[in-house]
Amino acid sequence: MxxxxxxxxxxxxxxxxxxxxxxxxxxxxxxxxxxxxxxxxxxxxxxxxxxxxxxxxxxxxxxxxxxxWVHKTANVLNKMPKSVQPKAKGNLHETWQAETKANPKEAFDAFFEKYQARYSQACDCLKKGRSVLLxxxxxxxxxxxxxxxxxxxxxxxxxxxxxxxxxxxxxxxxxxxxxxxxxxxxxxxxxxxxxxxxxxxxxxxxxxxxxxxxxxxxxx
Incomplete structure (x- = not known):
């Protein structure tokens, strides 16, 4: 298309x-x-x-x-427990719904800080291709x-x-x-x-x- x-x-x-x-x-x-x-x-x-x-x-x-972003979000959430997915999805939405490019970068960092320790695979997935997400x-x-x-x-x-x-x-x-x-x-x-x-x-x-x-x- x-x-x-x-x-x-x-x-x-x-x-x-x-x-x-x-x-x-x-x-x-x-x-x-x-x-x-x-x-x-x-x-x-x-x-x-x-x-x-x-x-x-x-x-x-x-x-x-x-x-x-739909594919990336699905790929990230698939690496997290279902109980965590709704909140994590909301956190991901904060990245691409921001008005300026600076805000998503802050949201990325906040996501990593929040989930890196327990869900490193999900965070690694989000990091891949980060440069072409924005x-x-x-x-x-x-x-x-x-x-x-x-x-x-x-x-x-x-x-x-x-x-x-x-x-x-x-x-x-x-x-x-x-x-x-x-x-x-x-x-x-x-x-x-x-x-x-x-x-x-x-x-x-x-x-x-x-x-x-x-x-x-x-x-x-």
Whole structure:
């Protein structure tokens, strides 16, 4: 899924791969480039799969990375007892709901101080990819809800997975891909436009944003 300069979400590719490895993601990225996406995207949001990140850095090196907070939160909480998860989830929400980038850093430190001794694996998980969890602060504040998560893609594939379970057998590889493309195209008709789409052009132009607010350009 991609977004155009006017804020319209578009289905850009559907490709089968092997365990989300770098080779599979490279094939998808190269396919996009060959079909016209020659300019690096401004930001790519993903679930943290190492293969996708490695491919992105090679093929679209200028693209910024943003890690999905929904996936990261789930991964962290899975390493904690269920009795602790509700409170820990609230603590994690304090990081990405803050207005400025300085506050999440304080929330990170508070989380580590609170849980490191007993739940070191959860804290180690949170530390991984920390640098790309806060990228959204460098883009318009109106777009934060879009940039913090891959949920729009996940909800689309939930429809595809449901159909696959119902049919039980999807047939050949070609038939499976055709089914997925048709279902994704159908789902894309309900995708809504990005919030405050008129500000996207400023990001495309390379304007600088701090804590979601566009900075004034200094004349030479």
């Amino acid at each position: 991609g977004a155009t300069a006017d804020g319209k979400k578009e289905l850009v590719a559907v490709l089968d791969g092997y365990r989300e490895g770098e080779q599979s993601w490279s094939e998808l990225s190269l396919d996009l480039k060959h079909r016209g996406l020659t300019i690096d995207p401004k930001v790519a949001v993903g679930d943290g799969a190492l293969g996708s990140r490695a491919a992105l850095r090679k093929i679209y090196p200028a693209a910024c990375e943003q890690r999905c 990228t959204f602060y460098d883009f318009p504040a109106e777009h934060r809800s879009h940039l913090r998560t891959t949920n729009p893609i996940e909800s689309t594939f939930a429809t595809i997975r449901l159909r696959q379970r119902k049919t039980k057998r999807s047939g050949s590889r070609r038939a499976s891909l055709a089914m997925m493309v048709k279902l994704a195209e159908s789902a894309s008709k309900k995708w809504r436009r990005l919030n405050s789409h008129e500000t996207i052009i400023h990001a495309i132009e390379g304007r600088s944003f701090k804590d979601g607010i566009m900075q004034e350009e200094i004349a030479a």
